[in-house]
Amino acid sequence: MAKQKAKKTDDSRDFPSEIKIDVTFPTYAAGAYGHKELGLSEDDVMAMYRNMLLQRRFEERAAQMYGKQKIAGFLHLYIGQEAISTGTAAAIKVGHDSVITAYRDHGHGLALGMTANECMAELFGRIDGSSRGKGGSMHYFSKKHGFFGGHGIVGAHVPVGVGLAFAHKYKEDGGVSISFYGDGAHGQGAIHEAANLAGLYNLPAILVVENNNYAMGTAIDRAFSQPEFTHQAVAYDMNAAVVDGMDVFAVTKAMQDHVKLAREGKPSFLEIRTYRYRGHSMSDPQKYRTKEELEEKQNADPIIRLKKYILDNKMSAQDKLDAIDEEVKQEVLDSVDFADNSPFPDLETIYEDVYEENDYPFLA
Numbered sequence: 479m480a481k482q483k484a485k486k487t488d489d490s491r492d493f494p495s496e497i498k499i500d501v502t503f504p505t506y507a508a509g510a511y512g513h514k515e516l517g518l519s520e521d522d523v524m525a526m527y528r529n530m531l532l533q534r535r536f537e538e539r540a541a542q543m544y545g546k547q548k549i550a551g552f553l554h555l556y557i558g559q560e561a562i563s564t565g566t567a568a569a570i571k572v573g574h575d576s577v578i579t580a581y582r583d584h585g586h587g588l589a590l591g592m593t594a595n596e597c598m599a600e601l602f603g604r605i606d607g608s609s610r611g612k613g614g615s616m617h618y619f620s621k622k623h624g625f626f627g628g629h630g631i632v633g634a635h636v637p638v639g640v641g642l643a644f645a646h647k648y649k650e651d652g653g654v655s656i657s658f659y660g661d662g663a664h665g666q667g668a669i670h671e672a673a674n675l676a677g678l679y680n681l682p683a684i685l686v687v688e689n690n691n692y693a694m695g696t697a698i699d700r701a702f703s704q705p706e707f708t709h710q711a712v713a714y715d716m717n718a719a720v721v722d723g724m725d726v727f728a729v730t731k732a733m734q735d736h737v738k739l740a741r742e743g744k745p746s747f748l749e750i751r752t753y754r755y756r757g758h759s760m761s762d763p764q765k766y767r768t769k770e771e772l773e774e775k776q777n778a779d780p781i782i783r784l785k786k787y788i789l790d791n792k793m794s795a796q797d798k799l800d801a802i803d804e805e806v807k808q809e810v811l812d813s814v815d816f817a818d819n820s821p822f823p824d825l826e827t828i829y830e831d832v833y834e835e836n837d838y839p840f841l842a
C-alpha cells in the first residue's frame with residue numbers, strides 16, 4: 479500500500495455555532511424489484527428458489543435429528559431468514575468475496591454452495607463435515623466458498639470480518655467482506671470499534687444486522703435506547719439502508735448496490751428486517767412472543783413470496799415446483815444417510831487444527 483503523508487488536522491471542525499446532522503438513507507421494500515432489473519435470469523431465480531427450499535428442508539430435518547439425539551450441543555435454526563443468505567449469495571462473487579456470520583450459520587453455508595452432505599455431517603460431528611466434525615452447528619467453514627464461519631461469541635466475529643475487508647484492500651484484489659450478526663449483538667462494543675475502523679480506513683466492508691426482533695427472549699425495544707440501527711451509521715461515516723428481509727429480491731438489490739459501493743472503498747451498514755420462526759435454539763420455550771405474532775410473520779414467508787412470483791411470471795408450474803420440493807427433501811434425506819455413515823474423528827485429531835506456539839516471544 480502507498481505510504482500516507484502526514485496531513486494537517488481538519489480545522490473546519492473549529493468550534494461550530496450549532497451541530498446539525500441531516501442525512502437520508504434509502505430503504506429496500508418488498509415487492510419493489512423484479513428479477514430482470516436485478517440482472518437475474520429465470521434460471522437464476524429458479525436456483526434461488528431451490529436453494530431457499532434446501533435451507534428450509536435441511537433445517538427441518540436437522541431439528542428432527544436433534545430430537546433423535548443424532549446432533550449434540552447447540553442447534554440454532556435460520557428458518558424464516560433464508561432470503562438474506564440467498565439474496566447475498568446472488569449479489570457477490572462467491573469464493574472471491576468474504577462472508578462471516580454468527581452461530582445461525584447453516585443458511586449462509588448452503589446459500590454459498592456448501593453441500594447438504596458436508597453440512598449435515600458437521601452437525602453429526604463426523605469426519606466428512608465441513609470442519610471435520612470438530613466445529614458442529616455453530617462452526618461451519620468453507621475456504622472454497624469464502625465462508626469464514628460460523629462463530630459462537632456474540633459480536634466477536636465482526637472485527638474479524640472487518641479485518642478480512644482490510645485484507646482485501648491491502649491485497650488490492652477487489653474483494654469485499656460481509657459480516658452478518660444479530661440485533662442483540664449490535665450492543666457489543668467490538669462491533670462499534672470495527673465499524674469505526676471500516677469508516678476510518680474506507681474498507682470494502684458491509685456490516686449487516688439481521689434484525690429478527692429478538693436476542694434470545696429480549697425484544698430490541700427493551701435492549702436499545704435507539705432501536706433504529708441505521709442512525710448509528712452516521713457516527714462511523716458509513717452508507718446505510720433498511721431492507722425488507724422477507725423478500726429475496728429486495729435483499730439482492732440492496733446487496734448489489736452496497737457491494738458496488740464497497741468495491742469503491744465505501745463501507746456500508748445494512749439493517750435487514752427479518753423474523754426467525756423457531757425459538758432461539760432447540761431449548762427455547764418462546765414465552766416472549768404470541769402465536770398471533772408468529773403467524774403474522776409467517777404469512778410474509780420469503781419462500782412462498784418467491785413461489786408466487788415464479789407462478790405469476792409463468793417461469794414454472796405448480797407440479798414442477800412440487801417436484802423440486804421432493805427432490806430437495808430427498809437430497810436432505812441422503813445427507814442424513816451420508817452423515818450417519820461417516821465416522822467420528824479420531825480422538826487424537828483433537829490436537830490438530832489448533833493454533834499453537836512453542837514459545838511466546840511477545841511476552842519476553
Ligand SMILES: Cc1ncc(C[n+]2csc(CCOP(=O)(O)OP(=O)(O)O)c2C)c(N)n1
Nearest residue numbers: 582630631632660661662663690692693694
Ligand atoms: C459474548 C456473549 N454473550 C452472551 C452469549 C450468549 N448468547 C448466545 S446467543 C445470544 C443472543 C444473541 O442474539 P442476536 O444477536 O439477536 O442473534 P439471533 O439469535 O437473533 O440470530 C446470547 C446472549 C454469547 N454467546 N456471547
